[in-house]
Amino acid sequence: MSQLAKIDYDIYIPVFDENTGEYIDKSPYKPYERNRVRFECRCCAGKSFATNAQFKSHIKSQTHQEFIKNYSKYYKEVDNASETIKNQLIENELLKRKNRKITKQYIILKSKDIDNNELLELNNKLLELNNKLLEKDKRIKELEKYIESLDNFDSEEEFSECNSECNSE
Numbered sequence: 001m002s003q004l005a006k007i008d009y010d011i012y013i014p015v016f017d018e019n020t021g022e023y024i025d026k027s028p029y030k031p032y033e034r035n036r037v038r039f040e041c042r043c044c045a046g047k048s049f050a051t052n053a054q055f056k057s058h059i060k061s062q063t064h065q066e067f068i069k070n071y072s073k074y075y076k077e078v079d080n081a082s083e084t085i086k087n088q089l090i091e092n093e094l095l096k097r098k099n100r101k102i103t104k105q106y107i108i109l110k111s112k113d114i115d116n117n118e119l120l121e122l123n124n125k126l127l128e129l130n131n132k133l134l135e136k137d138k139r140i141k142e143l144e145k146y147i148e149s150l151d152n153f154d155s156e157e158e159f160s161e162c163n164s165e166c167n168s169e
Contacts, residue, residue, distance in 0.1 A: 105122060
């Protein structure tokens, strides 16, 4: 009986070489690795690879070489912003969990008529966490707007201007 296999795709991101200050290609696969994740390269729509041999063949293409040369100009900021949003969402969730935990403690202490000082301390912690949570939400929204503005950036005009300048030389 045949089954459908789930195919996972990840976006291929080149590695920054600190010695040269440029982005370079590094194989995302380990030798003899099984159940490899298929990587999709943004150098050309639909270009993907699932083996080390396919990766090595792909990085030799002229399109990919141009992609690597211009990576920091067109893709680096979007990748960094996406990573920042991911980290902010994780931190946001952790703050929400702390908030719920302190709120539960507050309710329990309030029901037991514990010392007012303890209630004030817990209330202050709760307010502090709520403020941090609001700050993180604002930052996430700012980053999402920034990514949207980068996605809407019309690189075709800039590319055609660059091509016309290069061709005139």
